[in-house]
Amino acid sequence: LAKTTQPISMDSYEGQEVNITCSHNNIATNDYITWYQQFPSQGPRFIIQGYKTKVTNEVASLFIPADRKSSTLSLPRVSLSDTAVYYCLVGDHAGNMLTFGGGTRLMVKP
């Protein structure tokens, strides 16, 4: 079971880059890494997914080192609206062993 570990909380200021790291030491060969964002009273929302190296989309980048035992979500130039809980999820294409981390509560300050 690929258990994940994330920092409980992080603070940042508007305009800064934020990097949130997730540890998944027991990640399996077939596992992908996915990050979700959750606002209060809403379901999580997909941000980005990757298998190795680097993935970038319009909202974030995901960095995965060669050993894949960790991953880093990078949010460029955060705004107040990025205040949310961010979850790291590890699981394979069959949905086996889907494991959400405890989430990182990001607080963006003006």
Next chain:
Amino acid sequence: DAGVIQSPRHEVTEMGQEVTLRCKPISGHNSLFWYRQTMMRGLELLIYFNNNVPIDDSGMPEDRFSAKMPNASFSTLKIQPSEPRDSAVYFCASSFSGGRGEQFFGPGTRLTVL
């Protein structure tokens, strides 16, 4: 598309009563997930269906919980009998391609068992 639809949005019941939560996934999605979220335990996967077939129910807490997916557009999560420790927000999510694909979450059902 209206997204994943869950009902009811809020449910308050008394201990011992049967509770049924309902989910309509996004049309065309072949995978459906039920999650439970609490402050203490975070977001937990309860059960995962692929093409209406339960693939992984290892997260279902105990025999009081059961889930069905009679067709591609409907699923239920039933708790019988309910207990106060079942109080949580229950999310349903669906995706195109199993656990790997982007999961689209519903708004959740907030269950309170008194």
